[in-house]
Amino acid sequence: MEVCRALEQGDKEEERILSDISSSLKLFERKRSNLIPLLQMIQKRHGYIPPMGMVLLAQHLDLSPSHVYGVATFYNQFRFNPPGKHPIKVCLGTACHVKGGEIILENFERKLGIKAGETTRDREFSLDRVACVGCCALAPVAIVNDKVEGHMTPSKVEGIILSLEIEKEKKKREADKDDTE
Amino acid sequence: MDKNANIVNLIVDGKEIKASEGANLLRVCLDNEIYVPNLCYLKEMEHPPASCRLCFVAIEGYPQPVTSCTEVVREGMVVMTDTPEVRRLQKSAFELLLSVRRISFCKTCIANKRCGLQKIARFLGVKLRVAHLNRIDVDREVDHTHPYLDYDPDKCVLCERCIFVCGNINKTPMLSLAHRGLNTSVTFFESAAILENSCKGCGACVEICPVGALTLKSHNKVTG
Amino acid sequence: MTPNDNRSSIEKEYASLREEAKLRLKRLRETGQPNIYIGMATCGRAAGAIETKEAFEESLFKRDIQARIIPVGCMGHCYAEPLVLIEQSGFPTICYHQVTPGKARILVQNFLEGGDPCLEYVLGAMQPNDMLPCVTDFPRFGMEKRVVMEHCGLIDPDDICQYIARGGYAALVKALKMQPEEIIAQIKTSGLRGRGGAGFPTWKKWTIAREANSDRKIVICNADEGDPGAYMDRTILESNPHQVLEGLAICALAVGAEQGIFYIRAEYPLAVEKINNAIKAAREKHLLGPNILGSGFSLEISLFQGSGAFVCGEETALIKSIQGERGMPQVRPPFPALKGVWEFPTVINNVKTLASIPPIIRKGANWYAKIGTEKSSGTAIFSVVGDVVHPGLVEIPMGTTLRELIYDVCGGIPGRKKFKAVQIGGPSGGCLSEQFLDWPIDFDSLSEAGAMMGSGGMVVMNDESCMVEVARYFLDFTQKESCGKCTFCRIGTKHLLDILEAITKGEGTERDLELLQILSEDVKAGSLCGLGKTAPNPVLTTLRFFREEYEAHVFEKRCPAVMCRSLIAYYIDLDKCARGCDACMGSCPVDAIFTTKDRKKSIDQSKCVKCGECVSACPPEYDAVRKVSPPDRIPPEIVPQMEG
Structure with a gap:
């Protein structure tokens, strides 16, 4: 039963996203050079690009869907599965690498139980490796919820995840309290 | 040869050749029965992708071998297709292509005996099993999603010929390259239902594939 | 109407802009309030500049002190972030380093209220004075020569008036009164070479596009900075976007283009924001848009965000991505300057190249040509990171030696460790050993040494860095960023990476060392584009200068730097x-x-x-x-x- 409900919700969610995509596509001129800006627009609004979104995009720009898919999969920026609530990106640029960026990534992987490029089951966290974010003097660097965390250490990894989890607990407790009130 | 173009004289492997000025050097060689290994070139292409990196030749005055598909003939050009430098690059590129494939494919492959790779292997005197390179296992599944075609990414050499011919027949090609780097492959990306309407199953892409990576479903069923 | 017909009107319009800008800044100073400049570029923010700014605001409010907080860009002194400048009457402008929120509160209390400039936090004064040592007394400031980054970290990037008041857009005005050929001749005399890495003479590119027969031409600023370890383009765009914009406008004027595109990585959101603001502000002042300053010359500039593919820094791949295609490099010719975006003649210049243009036009080509060396004029900007005391962005005259740069400007290797190697030019560059420390830094010396200017990433490594691992790291990068089009780069780099990985794990053989060399040479000779052609450089240079380290891994299963985790x-x-x-x-x-x-x-x-x-x-x-x-x-x- 629960699985069914989750699927239903998933479908509804995707339907909502697709209708949003088709209405926002109308605001853009139908020219081929808009392909990447449009993919960026979808990525920005929804955090990922659903397959049907690419078909809609192809129709809008009069391209074959395979072309859109080919372009989207070429660039690192685009994701094809929904991101976690707290996106975590670990920089593996030169300086971060020298200062042990891999170890930071490994610690996140171990703590969250997922590999880079994946999202935790509860969709709370997603983990990605990124090329240099340009904060080399602060290496190693991770980006948590779009905030740059410099001079990362394994213990800091633990601290970050713990604080996010505590925050979640707190919110949940507040919500529960509101409910009971 | 184009009747209206100026004629230029060039020498390839000691042989004097006349060709239209500005003609593609690889084409001129092939037309004059001088074989230069190639996989991604088609004579209809205005801008060949130059991606297979096999058609190297040495041209007098050039510091190192260049791909012949990206050169045009000039008056007085002296070309050699068989120098040690040329062969080294050709063999190297060819062995790299082989190093991502399984040789066990050949026996059951539709392209067996007429495969572009087998032909080049014979020509260069290279064994299909590359001893000094470890096999790179990209390991991707055969794409069965197309109503008429099957695509085997592990056989594909990414010559883009299929995309080119499909684009020539249909305004926008129904095939495209997808992903990047070592994971690059050809994609249909569409549900079978839509493809059934758009793709007429003309088989031009299957015909042009030099290595049997694209096959007709009907054929696969017959041979099991 | 040619640009020359209305010299006086251009002058007049600019003069009034300049007056207005100066007046505004003068009024700011006259109020007698202290000005607090906080470095708020990405790196400053990462070091906590936002928290520092909040602490200043809160503290000023609590103590009821009137002061202006001006967010500025980055001076490039990453080791000292967050960096704060305070302008207070009766004092020289003082530069404070590592200003934490706590220090910010103390500065407000003790300096702004109490008149004590808190010497313990001072990095130096910005002008010579008889009170405090001046920053230029330190080699990190004094040995630099700032041309491109002259105003970076000193002005508010969102306030066009601050740039204009310091002479900004005067070069565009000067160029508007020149013939396009004259502009190109000036660039030729200056000796400026493209700062994107290869060092192609800028004037040649411009001439090809100028002479191309087309009714539409396009100029592009290439800010697709993707080299791991290089971030100078981002810093320049975040700190002084107008100088780049002005350079792009002059380039458009010289080649006869009316359309400009900023191609910026989407990973640089702050730079995107600053450039957008700058374009808007310049348009409002008639420095962009239709009929610039009444000259008859029009230029529209749009922004295109790169989607995260390193290879798109390559010109033909960049063009493909603007056209909505996969960013795969194409065979040249045709060259972009003849047939670029949508087949129109297109000039693509790097951020640093374009930012060098306004000073050249304003101060004269000969002035610029005198900086640096004969064949590499001007300055070089490096982002020096890794094992140095003062990492950050440095702008030095070409011809400075590596030793001067690493030991004098950047303070040497920390912790009494020994210098081992310097990696120059990112994934396309090479690792140079101690024997090159006295080589001058310029385009030709670096390529002769087997490295490359590249986009200017420089990683200094001490003896705890393993050279095999460094080569593996860069190959891992290029292999992942390979577009997949041509055989050598797609498959060859993967083999190189696999071999290097085996060696770092202690599984390499003598045969592997040989194969590594041969395959590197083949990939270099056989690849289609610059990415593949230069990808083996880190392997080739480390094999050449640090062969004994490879051998230790292979024959003794030992990592001399004690770094490779399997060993x-x-x-x-x-x-x-x-x-x-x-x-x-x-x-x-x-x-x-x-x-x-x-x-x-x-x-x-x-x-x-x-x-x-x-x-x-x-x-x-x-x-x-x-x-x-x-x-x-x-x-x-x-x-x-x-x-x-």
């Missing part, structure tokens, strides 16, 4: 370990450390992931954790026993 082990020196101290145990992420019979600590090698966290956790007075390579070098008496 090292940590153990705890029982003579030094203190009873009852649990520091290392708490730090271990995998619980590999246990207490021995005599209440000391030991590492379970089967659990250890070799993260090195215990090394930093162990109190310095004990300093008991050791690292060895190969792993079997752990002294036999250290075979530990669990607590009874």
